Amino acid sequence: MRSCIYFFSSLLICLLMIIKPAKAQNNALLQAADSLFAGNDWKGAREKYAGYLADTLAAKNAVAWNKLGYCNYNLGFYQDAITDFNKTLANKPKPPVRNMAMSRMSRVYAAINKIDESAEWLTKATMAGYNSLPDLDSLADYKNMRESQKYAGIRKQLYEILYPCSREPHNHDFDFWVGDWDTYPTGSKFLTGRSHVEVMAGGCAILENFISVQAYTGKSFNYYDPAKGKWEQDWVGSGGAGDRTRYYNGEYRDGAMHFTSETTDAKGNKTLGNFIFYNIDKNTVRQYLELSTDGGKTYQVSYDLTYIRRK
Known part of the structure; x- marks a missing residue:
């Protein structure tokens, strides 16, 4: 009996010795990624976030997925960005991160001239409390949408979500x-x-x-x-x-x-x-x-x- 207890205690110690350095190493990756992200080094941050999120536990970090998606968006890897933002939302982030991911998803679709998909995601973000009008009116990503015949209707819909009194005749x-x-x-x-x-x-x-x-x-x-x-x-x-x-x-x-x-x-x-x-x-x-x-x-x-x- 004592030998069994000794065996399992030793095994636990060995596992902890393996896990702690791995966790510390992953945390260091995240810190490095965040630092590069803050400096707009999208390529460097992308590599670090990808390494960090390869870990099973880290893969539940919605904020990291959102930042990885933004790196891919800025690098022009639009399909990867869409995948990352979907993973952000799948991990049920808090409202600020959720709204940001939705709005960034919209920007990706607008950049590739998929107006309907872009409008759908921007509507979701707006319904969740995101003030979408400044982005819609000014960002270069929405140039295609602003030039679309659908623009006036899209903007009106978003305005009425943000300002419900405007819907009352x-x-x-x-x-x-x-x-x-x-x-x-x-x-x-x-x-x-x-x-x-x-x-x-x-x-x-x-x-x-x-x-x-x-x-x-x-x-x-x-x-x-x-x-x-x-x-x-x-x-x-x-x-x-x-x-x-x-x-x-x-x-x-x-x-x-x-x-x-x-x-x-x-x-x-x-x-x-x-x-x-x-x-x-x-x-x-x-x-x-x-x-x-x-x-x-x-x-x-x-x-x-x-x-x-x-x-």
Whole structure:
């Protein structure tokens, strides 16, 4: 019995003596590969990563496969790169590595002019949280895709994945107001101010920046609430605490965006409002506000402005 224990103990010691140096040697290969990779020595790093990944345990290292794939990509060994990126994904990497491998797979297919495959992988990367638009718009690898008739559709699809508000048709109801404008009292040529209106937050809201010819300024934040099925606007002006109004029940109909409002002063008196943006044409918007202090029986015009697009 003692002889058996002694035999197995000796065998274990021998195995450990073999494994430890091998592991240390493999770790040294990985360190050397990473160093060469950091220096953009794709050929040298490729050789080291290949040696490292030949080990059975090391072959589970998704990061190393991803880096080997990037070396092969930069060296023009595209099929090898595709194999490496597939092995990266097969080892179930963490999201940053997974997304990177998918986007690099897309770049490989784009480089060899396989537009459909490239778009498929870029879509997967985008759905996984990768911001693909900067690459798509600028990288030389996507030159073939940008010149393809499919490009506009591909970019639109990716944009809508990244910015889901852009998919909601009602979020575009107020697009006619987006732009740079000069404002005039309707029917006159007296400039009262300028307004810059922009889409923000990936199409989830519209921001107005108004500057009068005097000292007055203000901003409005406009957005569509899908739960209510209505638009809302929050206005904050430079006129003090009372220069704040919320407009709600916004709806585009009959060629205009219609809002209503209700405010209460310090004495409890209510004021109702109808706030309307008329979409006259692509270069003209009329902004009209009327107020009622008798519960909606009668209304008085508060202001009536015409926006003329600056060219």
